[in-house]
Amino acid sequence: MKAFRSPSRSFASDNNAGVHPEMIEAIKAANEGHVVAYGADPFTARAEKTFQKHFGRNSAVYFVFGGTGANVLGLQAITKSYQAVICAETAHINVDECGAPEKFSGSKLLSVSTPDGKLKVDLIKHFLHGVGFEHHVQPGVISVAQATEMGTVYSKTELKELSSFAHKNNMLFHMDGARISNAAVSLNASLKEITIDCGVDVLSFGGAKNGMMYGEAVVFMDKKRAEDFKYIRKQGMHLPSKMRFISAQFDALLSGDLWKKSATHSNRMAKILADQLVEIPQLKLTQPVDSNGVFITIPKKYIMALQKKYFFYVWNEAISEVRLMTSFDTTEEDIVDFVALVKKTVK
Numbered sequence: 508m509k510a511f512r513s514p515s516r517s518f519a520s521d522n523n524a525g526v527h528p529e530m531i532e533a534i535k536a537a538n539e540g541h542v543v544a545y546g547a548d549p550f551t552a553r554a555e556k557t558f559q560k561h562f563g564r565n566s567a568v569y570f571v572f573g574g575t576g577a578n579v580l581g582l583q584a585i586t587k588s589y590q591a592v593i594c595a596e597t598a599h600i601n602v603d604e605c606g607a608p609e610k611f612s613g614s615k616l617l618s619v620s621t622p623d624g625k626l627k628v629d630l631i632k633h634f635l636h637g638v639g640f641e642h643h644v645q646p647g648v649i650s651v652a653q654a655t656e657m658g659t660v661y662s663k664t665e666l667k668e669l670s671s672f673a674h675k676n677n678m679l680f681h682m683d684g685a686r687i688s689n690a691a692v693s694l695n696a697s698l699k700e701i702t703i704d705c706g707v708d709v710l711s712f713g714g715a716k717n718g719m720m721y722g723e724a725v726v727f728m729d730k731k732r733a734e735d736f737k738y739i740r741k742q743g744m745h746l747p748s749k750m751r752f753i754s755a756q757f758d759a760l761l762s763g764d765l766w767k768k769s770a771t772h773s774n775r776m777a778k779i780l781a782d783q784l785v786e787i788p789q790l791k792l793t794q795p796v797d798s799n800g801v802f803i804t805i806p807k808k809y810i811m812a813l814q815k816k817y818f819f820y821v822w823n824e825a826i827s828e829v830r831l832m833t834s835f836d837t838t839e840e841d842i843v844d845f846v847a848l849v850k851k852t853v854k
C-alpha cells in the first residue's frame with residue numbers, strides 16, 4: 508500500500524495557501540528604488556487603470572490590507588449609523604469580523620437565516636416594515652457575498668432581483684467579493700457582468716484568496732460615492748504606506764487572465780474533490796459545489812483522525828458538516844491522497 512506522505516497542502520482554507528509565483532515576481536519587480544509612499548506611485552496608477560478596464564471609467568478603486576477592512580470601510584462609506592445592513596446569518600461580516608462592521612460603521616447588521624448562504628427578496632422584505640418610523644433602524648444596504656460563505660454562487664438574475672429591490676427601496680447594494688474571481692469563472696462571466704451590470708454599488712475585491720500575498724480593494728462603481736473615502740481609509744487604519752506592493756500584485760492578477768486561470772483551477776479542483784468524496788456512502792454534500800468550497804458531512808467519529816493528517820474546519824457541528832477549500836495550488840495528487848485517506852478511515 509502506498510505510504511502517505513506528510514501533506515504540505517491541506518483543504519482548510521484558500522488563505523492557507525502560499526503566494527502565487529507570479530505575485531512574488533510582481534513584488535520583486537516593484538522592489539526597485541524609491542517611489543512616493545501611500546499610493547502616489549506609478550504601480551498604483553497602473554493598477555487603478557487596470558481596475559477601471561474591468562469596472563468602467565466611472566469607478567474608483569482603493570487598496571487596503573485585508574478583506575475585513577475592505578468590507579468594514581466600504582460599508583462605513585455608504586451608511587449612516589442609524590441605517591442597517593441586511594445580510595445572511597452566515598455572512599463573513601456577521602460572524603467572522605469580530606463585530607468590526609458594527610463598531611466602525613456604527614450600523615446594525617440585520618441578518619437572516621438562509622439555506623444556502625444566499626439572500627432572497629422574500630427572506631428580507633420584512634425588514635422594511637419600520638421604514639420611516641424613528642424607533643426602528645432604517646435599512647440602508649443589502650450586502651451579499653459572491654461567492655457565498657457556503658461556496659454557493661448567486662446567478663446574475665438573483666443578483667439583479669436583490670439590487671433592484673435595494674434600489675427601489677432607497678438602499679445600496681454591497682458585495683463582499685473575497686472570492687469574486689471564483690464566482691465569475693463559475694458563471695462564465697466577466698467581473699463587470701456580475702457586479703456593476705447586476706447593480707452592485709460597492710464591492711470588496713479579494714486578492715489573497717486568489718494567490719496574492721496580501722491586499723484587497725474597495726471598488727466604488729460610481730466614483731462620486733467615494734469622495735470621502737480617502738479619509739475613511741486613513742482613519743480606518745487601512746492606508747498602506749508601501750502601497751506599490753499591493754498595486755503591483757493586483758496589476759499582475761488583473762491585467763491578463765491570471766485571476767481567471769487561478770480561480771478556474773481552484774473551482775475545478777473542488778469539483779473533482781466533491782465528485783470523489785460523494786462516492787463514499789457515509790459522506791453527503793450539503794451545498795452545491797459552485798466555487799472552490801466543498802461542504803460535506805462526515806460522521807463525527809472519523810473527523811479527528813482525518814484532521815491529524817489534513818487540517819480542515821468543522822463548519823456545523825450539529826450536522827457534522829465540514830468545509831474543504833481548494834486553492835490555486837491544489838493538485839490532483841493532493842485530492843487522490845486525501846480521498847484515499849478518507850476511504851481508509853471511514854469504514
Ligand SMILES: Cc1ncc(COP(=O)(O)O)c(C=O)c1O
Nearest residue numbers: 573574575576599652656683685
Ligand atoms: C467571505 C469572506 N469575506 C471576507 C474575508 C476577508 O477576511 P480577512 O480580513 O481575513 O482578509 C473572508 C476571509 O476568510 C471571507 O471568507
